[in-house]
Amino acid sequence: MSFSKSKTTPKRLKNARILIIEDNADHMVLIKSAIQKCFTDVEAVTATDEQTAIHYLNECVQTGLRLPQFILLDLYLPERENGWQVLKSIKSLNPEIGQIPVVVFSNSAYHEDITESYDRGVTSYVVKPTDFTEWVEYFQTLKDYWWETVTLPNPQSIY
Template identity: 70%
Template sequence: MNDSRNKKSPNRLRKARILVIEDSADHLLLIKNALQQSFTDVEAVIMTDEHTAIHYLEECMQTGLRLPQLILLDLYLPERENGWAFLTKVKNLNPEVGQIPVVVFSNSCNSEDIAESYDRGVASYVVKPMNFTEWTDYFQTLKEYWWETVLLPNTHSMY
């Protein structure tokens, strides 16, 4: 039996970009280290608030800079309304930007946070891991799913 999931295209990871929006310095350190171990060929663009992230996406569109293929969003920046505002803005910014999958990762497992995030268009909602080993496992799973299993929208610009 031929399992096509094991076929990895070298072009799928080449020049890929992940936008990470996280306001906690401690979590950013864990995320950066876990990303380096799991996504060796992916550029992580780190932003600490929703306004800077929106500005970055607008700049990508205006200059032709390659858009990220995935957005990882901490919901509480520092309040959940900040994360929800980002979701609303990104989904209405431009059709190409609106297609980028957004994965919310939060310390909250509040059912209202989860439901509202999905209502605002997130692709996934994940509760943040508790230690570095769990963060590394999380990012390995993230890589396997978003880079090796599903097809992502084409972010056509080449630089």
């Protein structure tokens, strides 16, 4: 008996969203370009600060818009305390939002940043790639994992 994994996007993930919280305009261009290359039927929603991100998430709940499949959070917005404050705010919102996986991505490979990010509840921590090819590989890996591998809780509420 053999099993093969389908590479089609599950129906629950069609027209999904990724919330990108990034304050560096150059990185935002790279991220959006890499997402377009790797994902189909995905809307990249962007925020450059905590207020915009939290407003968007609250707006989704209040208006019935689909919440993002996951959140990419730059840790240094521009300071790491800013990134951790965004994370704290996300985790303290309603349970639907609190269940959304948060992937921290940062130029920092400092052990302290990584450890404290996990201590504060991030789902994953990734050091930012250095060139566009690596960005595309990074997002292909994210797609393979978050779109085609994991099962997240309460899909009818989150997606």
